[in-house]
Amino acid sequence: MAIASFQAGESLSAGDAVYVASDNLLYKASALNTTQASVAGLAIDSGSAGDLIRINPDSLYDGLSGLTPGELQFLSITTSGAVVDYPTWASEFSSFAADAYLTKIGRATTSTDLEVNISTPTLVVYTP
Numbered sequence: 470m471a472i473a474s475f476q477a478g479e480s481l482s483a484g485d486a487v488y489v490a491s492d493n494l495l496y497k498a499s500a501l502n503t504t505q506a507s508v509a510g511l512a513i514d515s516g517s518a519g520d521l522i523r524i525n526p527d528s529l530y531d532g533l534s535g536l537t538p539g540e541l542q543f544l545s546i547t548t549s550g551a552v553v554d555y556p557t558w559a560s561e562f563s564s565f566a567a568d569a570y571l572t573k574i575g576r577a578t579t580s581t582d583l584e585v586n587i588s589t590p591t592l593v594v595y596t597p
Contacts, residue, residue, distance in 0.1 A: 485551075500569045510527070530575075
């Protein structure tokens with residue numbers, strides 16, 4: 470289990486999907502561009518801008534809620550840092566009505582645990 474620590478560039482909550490920006494600070498990940506959709510891991514700690522935050526980039530994360538065991542989880546389009554199942558992601562994509570990035574975060578093992586296995590963001594082109 471690898472744990473990495475970075476300084477936060479904004480307020481973060483435990484469980485947020487985060488990325489490392491060009492200023493080497495952590496921010497909530499977003500599915501709207503390739504840089505922000507390149508998830509580094511899930512925040513283990515909560516904190517404010519300037520705080521040191523540990524992230525889980527590649528192992529079991531315990532502390533989420535409402536997961537369905539076996540379902541893949543992805544970076545939300547509409548809520549920065551949020552993790553959602555594919556049906557929710559697809560609904561967000563349809564409502565968003567613009568190109569977005571699909572980034573797999575991992576697979577739920579229980580209703581609260583996620584096996585983190587982050588994929589490279591894939592651009593999904595919106596065609597009405």
